[in-house]
Amino acid sequence: MKKMRIIKKILTNVLVALLIVTVFANNIAGQFSGQINSFLNINTSVLIKDPGDGAEYVRYYDSVYSSVSELKAAGLAKTQEVVAEGATLLKNDGILPLLENEVSLFGATAAFPVYGGTGSGAVDTSGAPTFVDSFEEAGLTVVNKPLMDWYVSEEYGRDFSPGKRGINEARWSRITQSSAASTFGKGEVAVFVVGRVGGEASDLAVTNHSDGGTNPLQADVYQNSDYLMLNREELGILEGLKALKDAGDISGIVVLINSANPISSAFLEDDAYGVDAAMWIGSVGQNGIYAVGELLTGEVNPSGSLPNTWWTNNLLNPAMANFGAYTYTNANDYNYASSASKYTSYIVYQEGIYxxxxxxxxxxxxxxxxxxxxxxxxxxxxxxxxxxxxxxxxxxxxxxxxxxxxxxxxxxxxxxxxxxxxxxxxxxxxxxxxxxxxxxxxxxxxxxxxxxxxxxxxxxxxxxxxxxxxxxxxxxxxxxxxxxxxxAxxxxxxxxxxxxxxxxxxxxxxxxxxxxxxxxxxxxxxxxxxxxxxxxxxxxxxxxxxxxxxxxxxxxxxxxxxxxxxDINRYVGGGSNNVTYLSRNNWEGTLKFWQDTDEDGFNDNYERLVMTDIMYADTILDDDDIPLNDNNWPVMGSAATRHKLISLLNLDFDHEMWDELLDQLTYAELSRLTAVGLRMTVSLPSIVKPETLDHNGPSGVTQRYSAGANGYANQTNDPDKDMTGTAYPCNGLIAATMNDQLVQEVGELIGEDAMWAGYAGLYGTGINIHRTPYAGRVFEYFSEDGTLTGLIAAYKTLGIQSKGVYVYNKHLALNDQEFQRQGLGTWVTEQAIREIYLRAFELPIVYADAKNVMTSFNRIGAVWAGASKELLTDWLRGEVGMSGFAVTDMYEGDYMSKPHELLAGNDLPDNYPGSTGTIITGVTDLGFEFAAYGPNGETPNAQIAQAMRESAHRVLYTVLHSRGMDSIDINTEILEITPWWQTTLTASIVTLIILSGLSTTWLIIDMKVKR
The missing domain is CATH 2.60.40.10 (Immunoglobulins)
Structure with missing residues (x-):
């Protein structure tokens, strides 16, 4: 009996635990339903056509390619063309182009090339060519190929584990003692490859203080006090190569910089290292590395132009004096219920426009x-x-x-x-x-x-x-x-x-x-x-x-x-804060640099700010910021007309039929459309609006061509539909081409990839500014210059949108670093904002009719960028004229708010708030809730309902004029269906509830019987 009771307890605990796990899994799956359905190739709706229609399929945008393999070949060729025109020759003492065909390769990156960055812009490198492949394809002989195998066997190469700082280069003494040592030093040209990688969510290290406590002045062999400087091992290799050159064992030294982030470059002109030539090749994308060998041999003549200033030492950049995230000195005086760093971290762009x-x-x-x-x-x-x-x-x-x-x-x-x-x-x-x-x-x-x-x-x-x-x-x-x-x-x-x-x-x-x-x-x-x-x-x-x-x-x-x-100096809540911005009227009196005054490895020369009561109030999006209900409710659920979305295809945005269509939408439909936006827009069967999918990829479409049911790869059942789209070189290298036609062609191919993979929108292009070289997502962005960024982005946007794929240029605005980007208060002059940081977003809209933006995690001053009416309504729509819609960066409810974003002109959250998505609710850390439940709701607010209607208008108009409407014509209806995995999860929850209840009851009865 005792043994049976133990079994009952275990069974009950197991069933309850499974129930909890299943409910949690259902919650998470609901947030990513669009992506799950895409991965499983599941349609969530069935298109029904009038039997007399006769049309099988409607395409509003045609591809110029007949198959996935043809498209993929074009994409791979274009990556080579970008590297060929973007790679920039920095130095050449006459050794290039190579006259001899024998070279030796050195550096961990020579064995492990940098193809892209990490995070949302990550590149699939499986099967990607190597430097050896590139050189041999160009007719060069790599005499020390065994050294590349040695790097692999000895586990050198980029390593982001604690203490390794991501470089993990071999010592020259280890190289010369390796099994491959006898293969080089016979008169060939040595090519040394320097690599650096950045990515989403973290910036590059300026000091090594974050290594777990090691004295920053005593870096060990694998550490580097500054990730964008060559470390001791790398400099040691150059010294070793120079000794070989001085002895006549090699004929010259060429350095390739395989990094999107500019590195401190004084070493290239230092006689101690004997560098004869240097070339920046960025991160090369999926196939661009093949162009590197052609550039070295002269089959292609380099013609790239740097999109950034390259410093002898990156710390000489005045923006570095205020790079990172700092805490208001009196932050502890204010009570934030949770996630305090998302309210109390800030940065000052003290350098202004400079x-x-x-x-x-x-x-x-x-x-x-x-x-x-x-x-x-x-x-x-x-x-x-x-x-x-x-x-x-x-x-x-x-x-x-x-x-x-x-x-x-x-x-x-x-x-x-x-x-x-x-x-x-x-x-x-x-x-x-x-x-x-x-x-x-x-x-x-x-x-x-x-x-x-x-x-x-x-x-x-x-x-x-x-x-x-x-x-x-x-x-x-x-x-x-x-x-x-x-x-200003x-x-x-x-x-x-x-x-x-x-x-x-x-x-x-x-x-x-x-x-x-x-x-x-x-x-x-x-x-x-x-x-x-x-x-x-x-x-x-x-x-x-x-x-x-x-x-x-x-x-x-x-x-x-x-x-x-x-601008903290103009902000009404600035209090005693005052920043002396950098001015050419007084360089000596206003100039600051990164400075470690007490040798602790940290910069101490940043602008110190205090939080004020007004600033505290402005950081919190609560009901004080919601306008009182004016009872000016929009018409909702009208039966006066019956328009389908496709009926408005040839009508202007302001045509009166749009009002009639929007009148048809119920509150639940408006709410669902504007509450669900995790790389998708939802379907609305009543007006025959299909669900659309967006791809998150600043490097191109890096998912399988079979990702979306509405993609041409699935429509044609292409035999290569499980191939992935082409990953392109870093955007800085694209900007370095300064070739508008080439940039537009890249955009067109990215648009083609999206068409074939079933996407209607693309989360990209990244157009924040290279304010410093240390920002983690430099590879996603174009340049330190707002005008170059805006012009290049305009042509890339033109290309992508020509294929019916709307572009979310991101991240609007001032998201120029990764560290503590969530909620970071960004303080900067209005002149710098407009002439540099917003110029990058302005030009693609003015010149290319860029449809969409993604807003940023950070704050503009004290207010979250995604809830800034001045940014999203007055500037973006009013001054610049963007016609499409805005989506937030990944939604975080602990400091973001859906009602506030809607009222500001931000249309969709990049999330899925629940299984129904029928209520727009924002929850702050103080526990306030807001809702626009409708005229009969508990807390009605007509202004939020009006904002939902305006957002719906923008979303519907953009989708209507995209390839997302493929297969929809005037005779089409939509029947929504529940995916099998959602049915399975729901059935599992119900079953587990029943079994848990029965098991618990059985156990209780048994325990009572015992008593």
Missing amino acids: IGYRYTETRYEDTVLGTPNTGDFTYDDVVAYPFGYGLSYTTFGFSDFNVTKNGSGRDTIYSVSVKVTNTGSLPGKKTVQIYAQKPYTDYDIEHQIEKSSVDLVGYGKTSNVLNQGQSEIITVSVPEYYLASYD LGTGAYIINSGKYFLTAAQNSHEAINNILAAKGKTVTDGMTANGNEDMVYSVQYGFDALTYAKSYGTGADVTSLFESA
């Missing part, structure tokens, strides 16, 4: 001009390679520079042309970069408007490879708008100051400022690094103009100050 070349070239010019308070600054000690820099195996000359001004008002365009001639002996391509200089005046100083010495305002690239003596005229259109500056403290709009403006054609940012300095009469005798070419400079005199660009460039709406609350 990131990258905007700092280096401006301080350089002020040094040459002898401007007071510039301080000591030696350009070559700070900059290894300037923004836009890139060498070639041939030489080019620029001539016939010409500028004409066309149009008037906000339509004014400068047409800049220059003749490019190949003056060398080898064929090649060349980029022309156009830079502008705006005058820095007393008005600017008074109103704290900062001006950099040069701003990139356009670029163009030769369309063909030019042979010796051949020429091509490049013409670049530069909107006058790019000459305007944002005047004066007019609150964009202005053009009185003074002389310059335009110049150059090969990089440093050559641009040297050209302008030459036009000002300066030479090397004044401290210039090289004489400029004043023939490449155009100047124009302007009078003060505060009217033309008081209307927005995108829509013509009034421009007003929207982001004063992001």
Whole structure:
């Protein structure tokens, strides 16, 4: 009897535990239902057509490819083309292109190439080619292939376990004592590969303090005090190779930098390491590595231009003084119920507009001009390679520079042309970069408007490879708008100051400022690094103009100050806080750098802020922020009309039939549509709107082509449908091509991949800014420059959306680091926000009609970016004119709020809140709940219902004009079905409830009988 009682107890406990696990699994599965159905290739709805219809399938966007294999081949070829045009030659003492065909490979990354980043942009590297494959394909002989096997057998290579810092390079002494030592050092050229990897959710280490307690000044053999500097093992390999070169055992040293993140590069010019040539190849994507061998042999001539400044030491970047996440000094005085770091962490962009070349070239010019308070600054000690820099195996000359001004008002365009001639002996391509200089005046100083010495305002690239003596005229259109500056403290709009403006054609940012300095009469005798070419400079005199660009460039709406609350100095709740932003009016008095004042491994030179009562209140999204119900309820569930969504295909967004369609939707439908958005939009059978799927991939579509039932791979039952889409090289390398046509072609192929895989939307492209090289997602983003980012993103967006796939450019806005990104309070001047960080989002909308955005985890000042009406309604829709919808980054209910996001103009949460999704509810850490349950609900709020209707309008309009409507025509109806796995889970829960109840009852009866 006792034994039987024990069995009953065990059985009861097991059944109850299984019930709990199953309920939890059902909850989690509900959140990811769209992805589960996609993975299992399950349709959640059946399309029913009128028997008399006769149409089998409707496609609104056609593919130019006939099969998956054909598409995949095109994608792989395009990755090679991107690397071929984006790879940037940094240094060449004449050793490249290689004249001999024997090379030896060194470095852990030579054995384990960097194809992409980690997190949402991760790349499937199974079966990807290696450096050995690339070199041999190009006709090179790798003499020390056994060393690559040795790296694998000895378990070297990137390792992110504690204490390894991700480099895990071999010592030179181990290499020379290895079994492969006899295979190299016979006169070949040595190729040393340096690799770094970044990814989502963490930034790259600046110090090694986070290794678990080891003294940061006593790094062990595998550690590196700065992940973007070469560590002792890597420098030791270069020293060993130089010794071999000095002894005549190898003929030269070539360094390949296989990293999206720029590394500190002083070592490349240090005689101690003997580097003869260096090339940045970024992260190479799925197949791009094949181009590397062709670049080394000269079969392809490198033509990339750096999208970032490369520093001799990355810590010389003034943005580093305030990189990371810091805590308000008095944060403990305020009571946050949970997740305090999501409310109390902050960052200050103290450098203002002076990131990258905007700092280096401006301080350089002020040094040459002898401007007071510039301080000591030696350009070559700070900059290894300037923004836009890139060498070639041939030489080019620029001539016939010409500028004409066309149009008037906000339509004014400068047409800049220059003749490019190949003056060398080898064929090649060349980029022309156009830079502008705006005058820095007393008005600017008074109103704290900062001006950099040069701003990139356009670029163009030769369309063909030019042979010796051949020429091509490049013409670049530069909107006058790019000459305007944002005047936050004066007019609150964009202005053009009185003074002389310059335009110049150059090969990089440093050559641009040297050209302008030459036009000002300066030479090397004044401290210039090289004489400029004043023939490449155009100047124009302007009078003060505060009217033309008081209307927005995108829509013509009034421009007003929207982001004063992001500037701690202008924020009404700023209290005693005050930040002295970096200013060229006083470099010495305002400049800060990363500084460890007490040798603890941490930066101590950051801006210290205190939290105020107003700031505390603004960080919390509670019912105080919800407007009182005005009882102005929208029409819901109207039976007056019966429109199908497809009926509105050819109607404008504001057509009256949209109101009739929206009137049809019930509260439950509005709520469900705007509450469920985890990489999907839900189906609404009443208006025949299908469920659509989105892909999360800044590197391209990296899921199987069979992912979505609505994809062409499944529609045609393609034999290769289980192949994955193409993973493209890092976005920085794409930007480095400065080839708009190529970028658009990449976009078109990504759109094709989405079509074939069944996606209607793409979570990408990533267009945040490379504020520092240490941000984890540098590989997802394009550049340190907002204009280059915006223009490249515009062409990529054009390509993707041409295939009926809407693009969520992300992350809006100021999500320029990963550490403590959730809730991070970002404080920055409105000028910097508009001219750099939002410019990247503005241009794809203005030039490419980019439909969607993903909002960011961080705060704009004290308020979560996803609940900023100023950002999402006033700027995004009002000034810029985005017509589509916004989705949050992965929804976190502990500091985000659905009612607040809806009221601000954020349309979908990137989550699935429950099995029904029929109630819009936001829960804060203080326990407040809000709902728009409807006219008869407990807490009715008509404004939230109106916001749901507006969001539904944007979602429906975007989906209607996408490939998500494939298979839907006027004769189609939708019947929803429950997937088998949901039925199974529900049945399991019911069964376990019954069995648990019976078992518990049986046990209780047995225990009573015993008594």
